[in-house]
Amino acid sequence: MNWIDELTSTLGDSIHCDEACLLAHAGDKWFASHLPDAVLLASTTEQISEAMRIASKYNVPVTARGAGVGYVGGCVPSRGGLVISLAPMTRIIELNPADGIARVEAGCLTADIQDAAAELGWFYPPDPASRKESSIGGNIATNAGGPRCLKYGVTRNYVLGLTVVLADGRIVRCGGRTHKNKQGFDLVGLFCGSEGMLGIITEATLRIIPTPPARAAIQAFFPDFALAAKAVQDILQAGHLPAAMEITDAFTLEAARKHLGADAMPAGMQGHIIVEIDGQERAIKEELPSIMSILQSCGSINAMSATEPEDIERIWQLRREFSASLRATGLTKLNEDIVIPRSALVELVDFCSQLQQTHDIPIACFGHSGDGNIHSNIMIPLDAKGNERRAEAEALVHELFAWVLARGGSITGEHGIGIAKAPWFEGAIGSNAFELHQQIKSALDPLGILNPDKMGL
Ligand SMILES: Cc1cc2nc3c(=O)[nH]c(=O)nc-3n(C[C@H](O)[C@H](O)[C@H](O)COP(=O)(O)OP(=O)(O)OC[C@H]3O[C@@H](n4cnc5c(N)ncnc54)[C@H](O)[C@@H]3O)c2cc1C
Incomplete structure (x- = not known):
């Protein structure tokens, strides 16, 4: 029996191999894509656990997918294999203002959680601009942020507990439903921002606060x-x-x-x-x-x-119209979510106009000034033959990242590393921190089957 047969005989019609389904699970909002061999439209943690047990038995690559609206190719199944889609898992299991928590399945759309909490006068603050389309599991896996993070913090600050399926199929529950919890290592923090490379998040307990x-x-x-x-x-x-x-x-x-x-x-x-x-x-x-x-x-x-x-x-x-206006220029927008220390805002914009002059490629900067998280949009023009000047734009990005790192910043504040930023990752964090990432990855996923190629790990 091969792995797809075993998956199908174990999980039945939750496994899909038809072309339309494979195509729908090949990419995100970045340009890369690759077809998986099979897709599990998951509805329970136990199903995902079974799928991981089989995948590790056959050494099959597995990519977790929320809503597929990431910006860095994070859910692209770059080596084929199995995509586990959490999209069907949309239950809000519990909303409990007395404890200040919401328990949700990982496929819930962030805005749905916010709306349900708001009906009770409660508030889930993290507000990625994609909140109406992105899943809470995707937000946790990328540690998403948004404008309100200046006062309220990023997704990590609202995750109290997680249910995670590990690469070998074990189900781990970490954290809990209390607002403080110092039992052992910060495993919840480890999975936040882990981009589907350490485990598959199936359920989350979130902190909710009173609506101002x-x-x-x-x-x-x-x-x-x-x-x-x-x-x-x-x-x-x-x-x-x-x-x-x-x-x-x-x-x-x-x-x-x-x-x-x-x-x-x-x-x-x-x-x-x-x-x-x-x-x-x-x-x-x-x-x-x-x-x-x-x-x-x-x-x-x-x-x-x-x-x-x-x-x-x-x-x-008006702020939302800024993005639409940039798109209306007809140029392709390469959105880099860099972060610099807040005191360097003016230097950043000056450096971008220098780059703009050297490369003759416009850069549009706007974003979360309080956090120093400025979306620097490289507006890729066409050359004389009508082709995008992508290679030149990438050379420009390289210079921008080098400047950001030298200035004490980060190459991503929101979107994550994925495939898009993998070439810069080790340089950005240093070789010892990179090695630590490799060690953590191989401790949790010794076969390297969970979301390979991301972060260059
Ligand atoms: C128009 C637009 C605006 C955006 N604005 C913002 C913004 O303001 N702030 C921001 O932070 N981001 C923003 N993004 C990026 C994106 O929406 C976020 O990264 C979001 O968190 C992705 O969620 P998703 O459900 O689509 O995840 P996916 O794209 O499906 O996956 C993203 C990553 O998370 C992993 N993953 C997904 N679900 C799980 C799971 N259950 N368990 C383990 N791993 C999982 C995937 O493997 C992948 O590595 C924006 C994107 C768009 C298109």
Whole structure:
């Protein structure tokens, strides 16, 4: 019997080998893809455990897949084999405000968990922009983040317990449902951000917190990017900890003005920030004028604030239009989610405009200024023959990463390493830390069957 026969005879019609299904599980939002040989549309932890037992018996590569909207080729089954899709496992098992927890299956969409908690007046803060499409298992495996992480932290900060199937099929439960837990090594932390290479997450217990009763948002334009970056520092220095603080550069604003029309914003702006605060209504009323006056003292233009949900949404809608406007330029957008120490924001944007001049390839920077996590979008132009100048764009990325690392930063703050960033991984973390990754990987997955080729491990 071969492995597919054994899987099919054990797991029946949960195993799929038809072309359409294989094709649908070949890639994510990065450009690489590879067909698996079989797909398990999983509905229980026990099924996944059986599948892993068989895969390890036959030494078959296995790739875990959530919603497949990753940005680094993380769920690409680069050596074929079996894809285990968690997409059917969407149950919210328990929502318990008294304990401040939500227990969910790994295939749940993040936004569904947030909506279900919100109905009870509770809040699951991590907010990747993909939250309506991405699974909580994928968020945990990539330790996803978003704008609100400035105040609330990343996915890891909300994972209390996990059920994980190991490479040999053993089921491990780590952490639990308490908000503090110091029993042994931080195994929950080990699996957060492990990109499907150490185990398959099937269930998670998440921390939920009370929803802040009031919110407000402010946006402002600046004639100089350095003034916008100064406003970010001044707001924090004055003792405010906004939920989110987003910054945008001149290239993006110009693209947005072209796409949305001249009424959307004044001409010639070099920077834009959005600040969102939340908390008790009285606190918001006090903080709002104080932040507005900091913005004004930094030379902001057209600063405006909003406290009603629909007006706040309008401000964030403009932020979402920035991405759409970049896409509307017709150039291919290579989104690099680098992180630099917050004090280096202006240096980063200056370095990007230097790169832009040297390579004649535009770079659009915007993102989470409070965390120094700036999405640097390399806008790949076409050459005279109409082909994408991808090789040159990659050379540019190489220089950008080298600069980021020399400046004490990180080549990814949100998306992970996957295949896309594997060539830079060892250089980024150093050979001893890389060796430690190899040792941890081989302790948990001695045959190397779980998501091979990712991180260059
Ligand atoms: C438009 C858009 C906006 C985005 N915005 C953000 C953002 O703001 N912040 C951010 O952090 N990311 C963002 N991303 C990237 C992406 O959405 C996240 O990486 C997300 O966490 C991926 O979830 P997924 O369910 O699609 O995972 P997949 O793409 O299916 O998988 C991602 C990785 O996780 C592993 N994995 C998935 N499920 C499991 C599991 N149950 N057990 C073990 N391993 C598993 C896979 O093997 C793979 O390595 C964005 C992507 C898009 C397309």
